[in-house]
Amino acid sequence: MTRTPQDTFLSDQTLATARTAAADPSTVPVAITAANGEQCTWCDCPDGPDSPHNQRGYRCPGCPATAANVVSTFAAPNLRYDFPACDRHTTDIVASIAHLVGGAK
Ligand SMILES: [Zn+2]
Numbered sequence: 001m002t003r004t005p006q007d008t009f010l011s012d013q014t015l016a017t018a019r020t021a022a023a024d025p026s027t028v029p030v031a032i033t034a035a036n037g038e039q040c041t042w043c044d045c046p047d048g049p050d051s052p053h054n055q056r057g058y059r060c061p062g063c064p065a066t067a068a069n070v071v072s073t074f075a076a077p078n079l080r081y082d083f084p085a086c087d088r089h090t091t092d093i094v095a096s097i098a099h100l101v102g103g104a105k
């Protein structure tokens with residue numbers, strides 16, 4: 001794939017935006033858009049060492065709700081993660097992304 005000057009320009013802009021966001025821990029590059037009938041990606045399992053997710057072969061039932069929003073975040077300029085979220089879990093997903101991307105220790 002050949003990059004056009006326009007591609008490079010847009011890529012540079014995205015990179016600059018992400019870099020700026022990364023420099024400020026209170027800012028996370030997250031976009032919330034309308035969902036299109038996806039299932040919520042969150043689950044109500046407990047976190048930590050007692051999480052059933054630590055058990056080999058455990059199949060999480062997840063949240064059965066239909067997503068109302070899609071929370072998107074950028075790990076890199078060309079690496080986007082989408083997390084469909086129901087109304088109840090949108091803030092949970094945004095908070096967990098903020099925790100991960102914000103570099104909380
Ligand atoms: Zn789970």
Ligand SMILES: [Zn+2]
Binds near residue numbers: 064
């Ligand atoms: Zn949910």
